[in-house]
Amino acid sequence: DTGVSQDPRHKITKRGQNVTFRCDPISEHNRLYWYRQTLGQGPEFLTYFQNEAQLEKSRLLSDRFSAERPKGSFSTLEIQRTEQGDSAMYLCASSFSLGEGDNSPLHFGNGTRLTVT
Amino acid sequence: GQSLEQPSEVTAVEGAIVQINCTYQTSGFYGLSWYQQHDGGAPTFLSYNALDGLEETGRFSSFLSRSDSYGYLLLQELQMKDSASYFCALPRGKLIFGQGTELSVKP
Numbered sequence: 233d234t235g236v237s238q239d240p241r242h243k244i245t246k247r248g249q250n251v252t253f254r255c256d257p258i259s260e261h262n263r264l265y266w267y268r269q270t271l272g273q274g275p276e277f278l279t280y281f282q283n284e285a286q287l288e289k290s291r292l293l294s295d296r297f298s299a300e301r302p303k304g305s306f307s308t309l310e311i312q313r314t315e316q317g318d319s320a321m322y323l324c325a326s327s328f329s330l331g332e333g334d335n336s337p338l339h340f341g342n343g344t345r346l347t348v349t
Numbered sequence: 350g351q352s353l354e355q356p357s358e359v360t361a362v363e364g365a366i367v368q369i370n371c372t373y374q375t376s377g378f379y380g381l382s383w384y385q386q387h388d389g390g391a392p393t394f395l396s397y398n399a400l401d402g403l404e405e406t407g408r409f410s411s412f413l414s415r416s417d418s419y420g421y422l423l424l425q426e427l428q429m430k431d432s433a434s435y436f437c438a439l440p441r442g443k444l445i446f447g448q449g450t451e452l453s454v455k456p
Contacts, residue, residue: 236391265443272357274436274446275392288442323391335380335440337394 234258236341238324244347245314252310253344257326264307265338266299267323275323281307282329314348321345351375351439353447360453361427369422369450371437381420382438383411386449392436395422427454 237256245251257264263282267275278297279289283304296314301307311318322345325338353373361367373381380399384392398404398413398420410423424431434449 267446272449272451274438274449275444277443277445280443325392335382335397335399337382337397338384338392338444340391340393342391 236324236326236339238322238341238344240344241342242345242347244349246349247314247316249314250310250312251314251346252308253322253324253346255307255309255324255341257306257324258339259305261326261328261339262304263327263329264301265325265327266307266309267325269321269323269343270319278309278322311346314346316348319346319348351441351445353437353439353445355435355437355447355450357448358451358453360455362455363427363429365427366423366425367427367452369424369435369437369452371420371422371447373418373420373437373439373447375418375439375441375445377441378415379440381411381413382440382444383409383422384436384438384446385433386436387433395435424452429454429456 239254265280266278269275281301296312299309321343323343325340327336327338329336355371382397383395386392396411403412408425413420432454436446436449438444438446
C-alpha cells in the first residue's frame with residue numbers, strides 16, 4: 233500500500249489554458265473521488281467513480297471540468313479554458329466502499345495545487 | 350441537500366481538553382465522520398459514529414446524537430501537534446465536508 237499519489241504537485245498556468253491532473257489510488261480500492269479545496273474551506277466534492285463508472289458529478293461543476301477513470305485504476309481530471317477562480321488545491325481520494333452509507337474512510341493524496349495567472 | 354456547521358476556530362492550551370461541535374442537516378443519515386488536516390497536508394480519517402453515543406480512540410473521542418443532529422469531537426491531553434483543521438463530514442456515496450474548525454494549541 234503506497235497510498236494515493238497525485239501528479240503534478242504544483243501547476244502554474246495562464247488563464248485560458250487547459251490542464252490535466254492524474255491520480256493513482258490505492259490499488260485495491262474501488263472508489264475514487266475528486267475534491268477541490270481553497271484556503272480556510274473544507275474539501276468541496278467534484279465527482280466520484282466506482283471502478284470505471286462515474287457515479288456522480290457535482291452540479292456546481294462547470295462543463296469545463298471533466299474526469300475519467302478509463303480502466304478503473306488511475307483517474308485524470310481535466311480543466312479546460314482555466315479561469316483565475318479555478319486556482320485551488322485539487323485533492324484525490326480513494327476507498328473500498330460497498331454502498332451509499334458505507335463508512336469506509338477516504339484516503340487522500342497530497343493534492344495538486346493549481347495557480348491560474 | 351446536506352449541510353454541516355462547525356465553529357471556524359478554537360484555541361486551547363497544551364494539556365487541556367477541547368470539544369469541537371458539529372451540527373448537520375441531511376435527508377437520509379448514515380453516520381458522521383471526522384477528519385484531521387494539518388497545514389499543507391492531506392485530510393486523514395479520525396473517527397466515525399453511526400449510532401448515538403461516544404466512540405473513543407486514544408486521546409480522541411467522538412460523540413453523536415441523531416435526535417439532535419449533533420456531534421462533537423473531543424480531544425484530550427492536547428499536544429502542540431494537534432494544531433490542525435478538523436472537519437466533520439456526512440457519508441452520502443461521497444463525503445460531504447463541513448467548513449472545518451481550525452484548532453490552535455498554545456504552550
